[in-house]
Amino acid sequence: FGHTFPFYAGPKPTFPTDTTLAVIVAIFLTSLVTFIIILPGIRGKMRLFWMLRVVTSLFIGAVILAVNFSSEWSVGQVSTNTSYKAFSSQWISANVGLQIGLGGVNITLTGTPVQQLNETIDYNEEFTWRLGENYAEEYANALEKGLPDPVLYLAEKFTPHSPCGLHGQYRLAGHYTSAMLWVAFLCWLLANVMLSMPVLVYGGHMLLATGLFQLLGLLFFSTATSLTPPCPLRLGAATLHTHRGPAYWITLTTAISYVSSGVSCPPPRAS
Amino acid sequence: QNSISWEVQRFDGWYNNLMEHRWGSKGSRLQRLVPASYADGVYQPLGEPHLPNPRALSNTAMRGPAGLASLQNRTVLGVFFGYHVLSDLVSVEKSGCPAEFLNIHIPPGDPVFDRDQSGDVVLPFQRSRWDPETGQSPSNPRDLTNEVTGWLDGSAIYGSSHSWSDELRSFSGGQLASGPDPAFPRAAQAPLLMWTPPDPTTGRRGPRGLYAFGAERGNREPFLQALGLLWFRYHNLWAQKLARRYPLWGDEELFQHARKRVIATYQNIAMYEWLPSFLRKMPPEYAGYRPFLDPSISPEFLAASEQFFSTMVPPGVYMRNASCHFQGVINRNSSVSRALRVCNSYWSREHPNLQRAEDVDALLLGMASQIAEREDHVVVEDVRDFWPGPLKFSRTDHLASCLLRGRDLGLPSYTKARATLGLPPVTRWQDINPALSRSDGTVLEATAALYNQDLSRLELLPGGLLESHGDPGPLFSTIILDQFVRLRDGDRYWFENSKNGLFSEREIAEIRNTSLRDVLVAVTKVDSGALQPSVFFWHAGDPCPQPGQLSTEGLPACAPPIMRDYFEGSGFGFGVTIGTLCCFPLVSLLSAWIVAQLRRRNLKRLQGQDRQSIMCEKLMGGIKAVEWQGCKEPCRPVLVHLQPGQIHMVDGRLSVLRTVQLRPPQQVNLILSSNHGRRALLLKIPKEYDLVLLFDLEEERQVMVESLRGALKESGLNFQEWELREQELMRAAVTREQRSHLLETFFRHLFSQVLDIDQADAGALPLDSSQKVQEALTCELSRAEFAESLGLKPQDMFVQSMFSLADKDGNGYLSFREFLDILVVFMKGSPEEKSRLMFRMYDFDGNGLISKDEFIRMLRSFIEISNNCLTKTQLAEVVESMFRESGFQDKQELTWEDFHFMLRDHDSELRFTQLCVKGVEVPEVIKDLCRRASYISQEKLCPSPRVSARRPRKDADIEVELTPRRLQYPNDTDPPQEIRRRFGKKVTSFQPLLFTEAHREKFQRSRRHQTVQQFKRFVENYRRHIGCLAVFYAIAGGLFLERAYYYAFAAHHKGITDTTRVGIILSRGTAASISFMFSYILLTMCRNLITFLRETFLNRYVPFDAAVDFHRLIASTAIAHPYPVWSSSVLHSAGHVVNVYLFSISPLSVLSCLFPGLFHDNGSEFPQKYYWWFFQTVPGLTGVMLLLILAIMYIFASRHFRRCSFRGFWLTHHLYILLYVLLIIHGSFALIQLPRFHIFFLVPALIYVGDKLVSLSRKKVEISVVKAELLPSGVTHLEFQRPQGFEYKSGQWVRIACLALGTTEYHPFTLTSAPHEETLSLHIRAAGPWTTRLREIYSPPTDDSCAKYPKLYLDGPFGEGHQEWHKFEVSVLVGGGIGVTPFASILKDLVFKSSVSCQVFCKKIYFIWVTRTQRQFEWLADIIREVEENDRQDLVSVHIYITQLAEKFDLRTTMLYICERHFQKVLNRSLFTGLRSVTHFGRPPFEAFFNSLQKVHPQVRKIGVFSCGPPGMTKNVEKACQLINRQDRTHFSHHYENF
């Protein structure tokens, strides 16, 4: 290797996607694989039925969990020119993204092009307001760390005593929506247990409960986040508007599907 | 191309300095010039007595009349411009967390604050927010933080954060947002924005009428507001100008360009126009940006500037128009005055005089013309006495507050500050201000007196003020000048710093010569002529001189201070709320009572119907009533029929409950109740126990009384009638229970000798009511009653024969006297008397002769007792042969002499314990009967009749005179066994004898000993229960203490402890223990898990069978134990009620510290009302609901209610699901701390759900009852058909639910049927509500209508039922107390298996039954008899040990004792129980028994011992086995069976 020490040069490798999402997918893939291994043990027609059931139920579980940790509940994206950093009057043109999840917010800044002012402008900063976390402290650290201006601007909007009041609103919404989703996850677990037991009808009820709790969570999120008037998010000349993100829609669709499947379950036989 | 070419200055002051990014930023520390001086050197402020009382100092050093003009003619505009600049640079008014208070104790008699001379007025003063990293140790004492940007950057105009400025902007045309009138900014609506305290004059609250400014407190007075409005208009002016010049620019560009310009102008005026006007000298010329200069604001500057402005504040402010007309001002009370009174305009909303833009202009112009107050130590009362008060007081002393703020800041003393700032030292008080000491020396002397002449203690603030005379003193000037110079030179964005690219040189020059007047002219419609060039001074010749120096005359008086009571008007409501919470239990009690009444009514209706339907066909004229059987016994509905000479009582199923004979010459008493609706009736009939009847209505009772009178007259009885109160009536009645108890006591007295106890210990006869004793003795036992008290079935032969024998007068009742006689005869009568007694006993038709068939019946009664193994024909043959042998073959009847002759040979035998049938070659069958009866060797005990007959009579030594006097044998061993061995009676062959003598404890009369014994017994039996309870409550207590410790000592950073000390400790502590208790209560109801675990070794440590009791106990301690005082939920709620009260009287500044997420301190000061806490917060609302649910659950789950309506209990009990949901939500809001309940709840909940799933998937079998028999002592024998495929091992148990008693209430019972039998049988003792109701439901219907029994749900079988006893050649089964139930099935199974298949390995089984009394176990005696019958190979040898102390014997045990000891056995069976096994009285001698067992079975290597019963007993068995095993001969392997 000549005189240089081998591995110290070059950019540090970073994990491409969101880590929690990766963990969830990993868990469910392994359980799927283990099931496939034991699949040959089941004979004939039942094999297909079981395969179908396990895949769908694992998928449902993965969705509920992933959605809970995802930060794609309320998203917004704007491409604009903004000031970039302290001690420089240069402006950059960049895409500023805002992904508001249940436990916090992700602010992304990607330069268009990424290489500007001979720097790579590609930031994704997370600020959490989950129970037990201290958002104000995280913002103070970000200020001290010296993050780019647009990131600090958006982060400041969500600080506890910022005039818009976004912090209290999203913290409450995130807290109780996440709680509802956890309950939905528990109902899903129970539904699986019951469906594998000779109590099919209760399993159906549990599926229905899973869907209802998800709907309840969605209702809570949308009402809680629309209490106060919209907060001005001005980046340079452009304004950033947020709208419901993919996580919201996925939850809505899965919820409706469970509710319908739960309702269509065989009516409880006269016990 | 972007027109913003310069680096836009951040709003929060960050990243101004390249090296120190934090300098001047919002939230950064104040930078001290002089080291801090705190009392403890770290953060405790100095105070009295070291420093004077602030109010006293203010009254002495700063009091004086208003109206002294500024010596330099400074204008009021300059003062309020100064306040505006100060609000841009520093703000430390946000109160700190956790809240700390320095209170101003008002000296008694203070004219403003203590008008009614009470002397105890205290003005609260809250310390400000500090940097948490400071103030913990001496080298880094506490530093306060600056709430705004320290830079002179127009933060008072644009706000100190980007999001604050966004709220002020309109985002169109670069302008700041305006309200309806473009000259005024938007209203301060956003809740988190402006400071909105109540108006001290009018008391008006809320944000309406206040404007949104950059400075949070910009609305303090209209005069400061005017400055804010000035700059607001100036910004919009520039934005419009730029928009016109550069139409292409967007809103952002216009805004930033305008902002840059406004800030520059602001900097210029403040630095180069305003500051010189105050210091009367120009700051040094700008020499360029100095990046290494620390510009931070110093606490000394804050104190100096604040003080200096306050001395110049006038009592009022003129308003004038451009043409120098000074307008009048309309006051609140519509009077007109010369100027706006300052003290009445603090925080004023929608002031009548300042509605329009022109009014603001007038105010600005007025201020430009008005001369400020003199720059001296005097401060006007508007500031000194009537400053708006922050807490509870509408007014406060601003000077005293600033003094305390100085002490809060830890400001140095005056002399120390001067020294550090290089000013010449001051040694004498006069030197502070020579001019002042000359003109008015008293002020300095008075101040010196307050500091008791110690100049070194003089504080910075009063010193600075006293220094100033016409100009700020040298100290204040130095501090102020130094601060502004540093602010200018250290600021990268200073407008003159050409390197920051903000302005060109031209623009800088242009800005340098813009004065405030130019700004005023630009924003108001006034031309420059109306204003003097330098608006900070007003010199003669300047336009519009002020009419006169304003003083307090001619101005309205200041509104006096008022005390704000946050709790005003809510006292009553609070009391009512607590009241409702407290009577939740009462409400649910009421609803429970209503439900009970409803149930009782429709129950009666139900019974009424089916009685009507049956009644009509059968007997007419029955009267409905309820029989009262005693205060503890349940009342039972009955139907009373009056027949001639008889009262007939029938129950709902028309089965006869009781018949009362009415025969003359009995004297009957009829007593009627005189109160409680006069519905009770007591009938006292001699010889009978009393009859008490309760009716629904008095009329019904009247009908009964009439018919009674009629019936009694008919049967010729005279009776008396009188009235008693119902309570006395009930007390006078002798119930059946009392009478049988009386009888038992009486028997013990009688047989005290025989029972080897002395009379005194035989139990106390109620001597108080001797009349009652007489009655009891004269009363007579009916046949059914006699059977019941002996624990036998009425149709038992023993009962029949004894009854017929004893009932001399044949009246169908056994008088006490009659019963006594035969007993005595049995015990001490001579052989003749005994055989005459036997003769009379079997002379059924009483004709003095025994016919052949009567003889047969006699034999059958003996044989039947031994389970009639002889058929009728065999018996006839036996009798024929006996008659033939005695030569009476032709006699049809025997006289007594014949009878005695037949038995003659055996009179000696009559003396011994065997009554064998005399004479005839006893047929093989009977011999066989004898043989099997013996339990060891055949020959010894029951020698063939022939052999025993020959024994010579005069064998004196064994002549035992069975007389009632004490028998000579060691009292702790039972006699017969002992006699043979002790006296060496030669037995045919030497057979080692089993030692089975019981060890009888002596009766200890001393009360103390008895209680100690009882306690020891209790601990021994309930050791496991006590252990588990101790662990459980230790954990709950530990959790409580942990939280209590945390909130008492470790949570000071939260500050909640100081607010509600006891309340929070109590509520959080109990919350933790509740979380634990309510979570782990679920484990007690995991029935399948418990069923599984009770089979494991754990059962030795955890009493799984007591799960239900444990459940009730936890629930009651978690909810409201009978002593509600210490139950957790009630305590928790009480703790929070205290918290709610304290929260609703704490100011918002304290609450915003305690609940940062919930409250933001915006100065509105008033906390939320109590009802907000209770009903509008998540924990509050759910808490109240929880209380309601718990009240309902607790009341409906009480034992009494469960008895009368199980459905009601079961329905309300399922509220537990809602309870848990609410509990999770309850803590979810994290109001005080993170929720922890779910951590406790998760594990037990998952286990419980799993358990429920298991029971969901178990299929319940519905079976019908084949036979139901009511056995004595409240035992119900149920036989039901065995579901097909139901396999079980002996000793296992099942859970049954009765459809009539609720399909979900299951109870466990051990199967007493053996696996080979085709039906299943249970013996159920009436223990509690369910089992008692079961007995009522299955009481036998009248014979003809076979009313169907309600069906049962069967679940099971449960229990390991391990069967090792087959593996042992010899095994010993030890059953103790209720632990004996499983052995019934085991014994039957053993006998069946051994008789059927010979491969069963075991040869001999010893069954030892240890029980205190046979009450409720009589049925076991029947089963043992059955076992003895089927036991062909003499496999089972049974020993019964009654361990009840003789002094406590009940009637049955007394009879048993007498028969066993003194009465002849019939065919080697006890005449009383018919059992061949011997009954001992005392505890079994396990060691001795095991020892003798080795001798009896020397060839057996291993003996299996299986014990089941109270832990004490099984422990003794274990000890005995270990002892024997140590001698390593036969090995006794002991198994704890757990059925």
Ligand SMILES: Cc1cc2nc3c(=O)[nH]c(=O)nc-3n(C[C@H](O)[C@H](O)[C@H](O)COP(=O)(O)OP(=O)(O)OC[C@H]3O[C@@H](n4cnc5c(N)ncnc54)[C@H](O)[C@@H]3O)c2cc1C
């Ligand atoms: C393994 C086992 C075998 C039993 N075998 C017999 C038997 O053969 N004959 C017999 O008469 N009794 C037997 N019992 C006791 C019988 O279950 C109780 O007496 C009966 O459940 C009392 O119910 P209750 O509502 O009438 O009385 P309650 O007043 O409700 O209770 C009285 C006592 O019974 C216990 N108990 C109440 N409900 C239950 C329950 N669901 N599960 C367990 N314990 C309960 C409580 O510990 C309480 O101390 C057995 C109990 C167990 C655990």
Ligand SMILES: NC(=O)C1=CN([C@@H]2O[C@H](COP(=O)(O)OP(=O)(O)OC[C@H]3O[C@@H](n4cnc5c(N)ncnc54)[C@H](OP(=O)(O)O)[C@@H]3O)[C@@H](O)[C@H]2O)C=CC1
């Ligand atoms: N482990 C198991 O499987 C079972 C245990 N039990 C337990 O039995 C306990 C009480 O039942 P209960 O019927 O009231 O029992 P009792 O208290 O009525 O005692 C039953 C018999 O055992 C005798 N006995 C008690 N302790 C000793 C001892 N140390 N040595 C010799 N004999 C002794 C008693 O004699 P004395 O009167 O002289 O004390 C009595 O004759 C309960 O706690 C129950 O949990 C019940 C059923 C099954």
Ligand code: HEM
């Ligand atoms: C003083 C108060 C209470 C009493 C006297 C009481 C008594 C009882 C009784 C007798 C049973 C029926 C046991 C059986 O026959 O199987 C029962 C069941 C139960 N109780 Fe309680 N209880 C009380 C309070 C509570 C509380 C506060 C909770 C929950 C927080 C609770 C939860 C349960 C549960 C879960 C069951 C089982 C229900 C089922 O099996 O479906 N109980 N209780």
Ligand code: HEM
């Ligand atoms: C007037 C009635 C009540 C009031 C005002 C009240 C109030 C509160 C409050 C303010 C808390 C703290 C919650 C937090 O920190 O977020 C709390 C916690 C708690 N309370 Fe109550 N409560 C009441 C009644 C009850 C009752 C009846 C129960 C029992 C069933 C109960 C059980 C609990 C538990 C278990 C917690 C701890 C929750 C956790 O840590 O997750 N409370 N209560």
Ligand SMILES: [Ca+2]
């Ligand atoms: Ca009689």
Ligand SMILES: [Ca+2]
């Ligand atoms: Ca006769």
Ligand code: NA
């Ligand atoms: Na500032």
Ligand code: NA
């Ligand atoms: Na003054």
